[in-house]
Amino acid sequence: MQPIYDIAELCARKGLTQAVLCPGSRCAPLTLAFARHPAITTRTFSDERSAGFIALGIAQQKKAPVILLCTSGSAAYNFAPAVAEAWFSETPLIVFTADRPAEWIAQHDGQTIHQAEIFGKHVKKSFQLPQEYEHPDSQWAINRIVNEAINFSFQEPKGPVHINAPFREPLYPAKDTSIEFNQTVRVMDEFPSQYSLTDEQMNVIETEWKNYHNVLIVGGQHEYDSTLLETLRIFFVQHNIPITGDIISNLHPLEKLIRHADVFLGQASDAVKKTLKPDLLITVGKSTISKNLKVFLRKYAPKAHWHVQPAGLVADTFQHVTKVFNSNPIDFFQYLTCLPNSETFESQKQNNFNKFWEVEERRALRTLEEYFPQQDFAELELVREIIRILPEQSNLHLANSMSVRYANFIGLAAAQRGIEVFSNRGTSGIDGCTSTLVGHALTSNRPNFLITGDLAFFYDRNAFWHNYPLPDLRIVLLNNHGGVIFNLIDGPGALPEAEEYFITKQKLNARKLCEEFGFEYLHLDNSRKLKNLLKDFVDFDGRTKILEQETDTTINKTLFENLKSKIKKSYEA
Numbered sequence: 001m002q003p004i005y006d007i008a009e010l011c012a013r014k015g016l017t018q019a020v021l022c023p024g025s026r027c028a029p030l031t032l033a034f035a036r037h038p039a040i041t042t043r044t045f046s047d048e049r050s051a052g053f054i055a056l057g058i059a060q061q062k063k064a065p066v067i068l069l070c071t072s073g074s075a076a077y078n079f080a081p082a083v084a085e086a087w088f089s090e091t092p093l094i095v096f097t098a099d100r101p102a103e104w105i106a107q108h109d110g111q112t113i114h115q116a117e118i119f120g121k122h123v124k125k126s127f128q129l130p131q132e133y134e135h136p137d138s139q140w141a142i143n144r145i146v147n148e149a150i151n152f153s154f155q156e157p158k159g160p161v162h163i164n165a166p167f168r169e170p171l172y173p174a175k176d177t178s179i180e181f182n183q184t185v186r187v188m189d190e191f192p193s194q195y196s197l198t199d200e201q202m203n204v205i206e207t208e209w210k211n212y213h214n215v216l217i218v219g220g221q222h223e224y225d226s227t228l229l230e231t232l233r234i235f236f237v238q239h240n241i242p243i244t245g246d247i248i249s250n251l252h253p254l255e256k257l258i259r260h261a262d263v264f265l266g267q268a269s270d271a272v273k274k275t276l277k278p279d280l281l282i283t284v285g286k287s288t289i290s291k292n293l294k295v296f297l298r299k300y301a302p303k304a305h306w307h308v309q310p311a312g313l314v315a316d317t318f319q320h321v322t323k324v325f326n327s328n329p330i331d332f333f334q335y336l337t338c339l340p341n342s343e344t345f346e347s348q349k350q351n352n353f354n355k356f357w358e359v360e361e362r363r364a365l366r367t368l369e370e371y372f373p374q375q376d377f378a379e380l381e382l383v384r385e386i387i388r389i390l391p392e393q394s395n396l397h398l399a400n401s402m403s404v405r406y407a408n409f410i411g412l413a414a415a416q417r418g419i420e421v422f423s424n425r426g427t428s429g430i431d432g433c434t435s436t437l438v439g440h441a442l443t444s445n446r447p448n449f450l451i452t453g454d455l456a457f458f459y460d461r462n463a464f465w466h467n468y469p470l471p472d473l474r475i476v477l478l479n480n481h482g483g484v485i486f487n488l489i490d491g492p493g494a495l496p497e498a499e500e501y502f503i504t505k506q507k508l509n510a511r512k513l514c515e516e517f518g519f520e521y522l523h524l525d526n527s528r529k530l531k532n533l534l535k536d537f538v539d540f541d542g543r544t545k546i547l548e549q550e551t552d553t554t555i556n557k558t559l560f561e562n563l564k565s566k567i568k569k570s571y572e573a
């Protein structure tokens, strides 16, 4: 097994420090190698679906590939939801699935399924390790494949890679055998491109840039990046170009960010929308939550749409991409900042365009301020209160689906610059939101807050089924006993099947779960209790805490719709 044990040494030398291991026999050689390696921190989780998302959270937190390992059989399939999320969110994972030797597949030998390429298109590449290790070529191949897989996972666009590893018995060493790691293991270092702007790209930008006067920047989902924020701040001072982005864009520290586009674009009249239509749209990042922003940009087509991303296929979300700049966004905006800003009629037009966006942003903010507090305390209002009390340096996790939408409606203020936002928007699944949070909480030195609905929460309760303490973890559970989203979107709400097949009423609350796991349970049934509960909630005394608000879907629907009518009325006044 020496070539297999040396995989752990190689991973450590490639800078991988975190491994998530799921129990089983077939994976024992790799489990032991990782568990006994001094430079690798290992944690174990029995539910592979949850383990996959925990690994995803750790990879996001550490900004480095995470090792994920399971035994053979259906265990491997249970990684699939997290692998798909990692693929679409471009998160690097090194997924090892232990397997039986090829001749034993489909021979009624237990725990055996077809594992080669099991994750299909949701991994950057699937590798197969040799099943015999004696020949030097096999040993060379094992080392080469693992080197290649790690390098590949970290190339842009980053993502998961799969290594299927067949093992022949015996799988366990004798009791007192120690594992030695080969100190001369070969490491293939790769130096990835920085994706700087090329001369050709600069020429194109310089020539075409002056043709557009109403320019708009839209940030899709993006990790928090202080250098990008500072670059965009200076860019805005130079050019007065409106920048908008959902809460998951992590652009909230920008003073001038248009952070409520979702609020006003849903209700603004066509006349107003025409004034907001860009000539040139520049986008960075991945997905956008706001359906209103998507619909607006699809309908009010810009003359040109430039998308900036280092590498990979481009998603044409707004249906108008005309140019793709394979560059890192920082280089791109630094270059744009250097281009002259002529003191002419054209630049006046750009200033006016920016003002139109600013007016709408102020209107949205004013309407939100005036709307709260409401007599009936609904979910949206609790989300607003939670966002207000988030500690300066903390992570905010938003589950699918209304939680992330509510939070986007409220938005983070520029002063909340120490807050980083995370959400599984790669596949927008409700299946791993809590587990991803747990991955972050296990590896970050700051409080982690999750806002979640009840279906997402109870779906992923195995996120807590392990032996690791989570002292600074806080969950706000918006329990409307079903999927309120289906009551709020157009379509299912009015159908006779709505309650049974879409909203899917469920009776659970989190009290018993808190008892089981030893968490502190805070129950919010009326707004008068709120102040005291919140004080307790943000008291970091070493316990995991869940604050549950039980409400009725109708109240949430009514109050959300009242707010939308109020915004609409503000355009009629």
Ligand SMILES: Cc1ncc(C[n+]2csc(CCOP(=O)(O)OP(=O)(O)O)c2C)c(N)n1
Binding pocket: 400, 401, 402, 403, 428, 429, 430, 431, 452, 453, 454, 455, 456, 457, 480, 482, 483, 484, 485, 486
């Ligand atoms: C794995 C998975 N299954 C199904 C869905 C479809 N879906 C989207 S939102 C939702 C309901 C979520 O309910 P809840 O977590 O209570 O949040 P709420 O809608 O109440 O905000 C469902 C089932 C999904 N996104 N992911």
